[in-house]
Amino acid sequence: MLCTLVLSTVASASWAGAPPHDYLLLPDRVWTGDGNTAHTDWAVLVHNDSIAAVGPKASIQTPADTQRIELPGATLTPGLIDLHSHLFLHPYNETLWNDQVLKEPTDYRTLEAAAHARVTLLSGFTTLRDLGTEGAGYADVSIKRAIDDGLIPGPRMFIATRAIVANASYGPGPRGFRPDLDLPSGAQEVSGVDAAMRAVREQAAHGADWIKLYADYRVGPDGGTAPTFTAAELKAIVDTAHLIGRPVAAHAASDAGVRMAVEAGVDSVEHGYGASESTFKLIKQHGTAYEPTLTAVDATEEYFDHYRPGQDPPTAKMREAEHAFRTALKLGVTIGNGSDVGVFAHGTNWREPVAMVRDGMTAPQALHAATDVAAKILRQQDHFGRIAVGMRADLAAFAGDPTAHIDDLAHPVFVMKDGTLYRTPNEKP
Numbered sequence: 001m002l003c004t005l006v007l008s009t010v011a012s013a014s015w016a017g018a019p020p021h022d023y024l025l026l027p028d029r030v031w032t033g034d035g036n037t038a039h040t041d042w043a044v045l046v047h048n049d050s051i052a053a054v055g056p057k058a059s060i061q062t063p064a065d066t067q068r069i070e071l072p073g074a075t076l077t078p079g080l081i082d083l084h085s086h087l088f089l090h091p092y093n094e095t096l097w098n099d100q101v102l103k104e105p106t107d108y109r110t111l112e113a114a115a116h117a118r119v120t121l122l123s124g125f126t127t128l129r130d131l132g133t134e135g136a137g138y139a140d141v142s143i144k145r146a147i148d149d150g151l152i153p154g155p156r157m158f159i160a161t162r163a164i165v166a167n168a169s170y171g172p173g174p175r176g177f178r179p180d181l182d183l184p185s186g187a188q189e190v191s192g193v194d195a196a197m198r199a200v201r202e203q204a205a206h207g208a209d210w211i212k213l214y215a216d217y218r219v220g221p222d223g224g225t226a227p228t229f230t231a232a233e234l235k236a237i238v239d240t241a242h243l244i245g246r247p248v249a250a251h252a253a254s255d256a257g258v259r260m261a262v263e264a265g266v267d268s269v270e271h272g273y274g275a276s277e278s279t280f281k282l283i284k285q286h287g288t289a290y291e292p293t294l295t296a297v298d299a300t301e302e303y304f305d306h307y308r309p310g311q312d313p314p315t316a317k318m319r320e321a322e323h324a325f326r327t328a329l330k331l332g333v334t335i336g337n338g339s340d341v342g343v344f345a346h347g348t349n350w351r352e353p354v355a356m357v358r359d360g361m362t363a364p365q366a367l368h369a370a371t372d373v374a375a376k377i378l379r380q381q382d383h384f385g386r387i388a389v390g391m392r393a394d395l396a397a398f399a400g401d402p403t404a405h406i407d408d409l410a411h412p413v414f415v416m417k418d419g420t421l422y423r424t425p426n427e428k429p
């Protein structure tokens with residue numbers, strides 16, 4: 001009992017100080033997550049951790065002692081959501097992925113992850129689905145707990161812990177390394193239905209909210225991308241996860257890999273660069289969500305293929321990713337905002353909605369993908385993702401109007417999560 005009491009004391013003493021009861025937020029515009037236009041002369045009233053009122057300024061009754069926060073020139077939106085992050089990675093042009101996994105101690109990576117969580121929250125992203133620690137074991141469970149306990153500032157976390165890969169079908173190596181080396185893996189390796197089921201149960205028991213699997217990887221004869229798991233292994237992972245209430249996210253870049261993952265019943269497909277139109281039709285039929293991770297391609301092409309943003313035409317890989325995205329958009333596939341941040345700098349998650357608009361979405365479509373649509377993919381649409389009475393007070397404001405100019409997401413001026421202030425125009429972090 002004593003232990004419980006101590007923990008709840010920590011939880012109520014939030015990082016930014018105990019929040020006052022009521023805030024009246026006064027931006028130039030409010031975009032609620034419903035529809036495609038921002039409302040001028042609207043305000044939002046926050047009571048404790050939730051939204052108490054939203055509407056025309058004149059219509060909102062404020063209790064005594066309400067703290068007014070003016071947000072001149074800014075647009076208030078629901079807190080943004082990135083459905084594909086890696087808090088335990090940092091940009092590959094700083095340190096190659098292999099070197100991060102092989103050389104950086106998990107303790108150090110965990111401290112880095114805490115710093116990454118902070119900059120992410122301060123950039124207006126109040127929720128992350130973090131899809132695997134990439135060799136840092138279950139350290140994401142501790143990051144999530146430290147955020148929930150108020151020890152460190154960070155987004156609301158949905159975590160995947162170690163992720164599941166087929167034996168010898170991920171990195172580092174074994175390809176490219178001397179064969180007598182026993183390398184640590186970037187994820188949990190399994191072969192066979194029993195081992196696959198066991199891994200799901202272990203990860204769930206240790207705290208995985210989602211199960212992440214790699215349906216394909218560079219395992220083809222010449223290092224080309226090919227499916228890794230058999231259909232039976234995929235189905236075993238998905239069915240075991242669903243039995244205990246964990247949705248499944250599948251890394252899949254090849255047409256065959258995406259198709260097998262969707263047929264096995266995964267809940268979201270990550271990347272999907274090589275998926276054909278008929279495979280996207282299957283995704284649509286199954287109601288599977290798709291996270292395009294366009295920015296990951298932009299970043300890796302810049303690091304490893306001499307692509308210069310703003311100067312060069314898109315590379316072949318960028319065009320392939322764009323083509324997949326446009327196909328999904330045309331077919332009405334559920335597209336969630338998922339960037340693969342970690343490949344590029346944390347706190348610049350806004351690059352993905354910007355890339356989605358570059359490749360064919362309207363600004364409001366990209367905002368929906370990062371708010372209400374993303375919340376629905378997380379099965380959290382009753383808790384956050386829109387500005388509506390009774391929803392959690394997860395809110396962000398940006399200088400300008402991102403419903404008209406998506407790039408304005410790069411300029412956050414205000415961040416609140418669960419009714420706690422983390423950023424205001426007067427107090428810059």
Ligand SMILES: [Zn+2]
Binds near residue numbers: 084086340
């Ligand atoms: Zn990823």
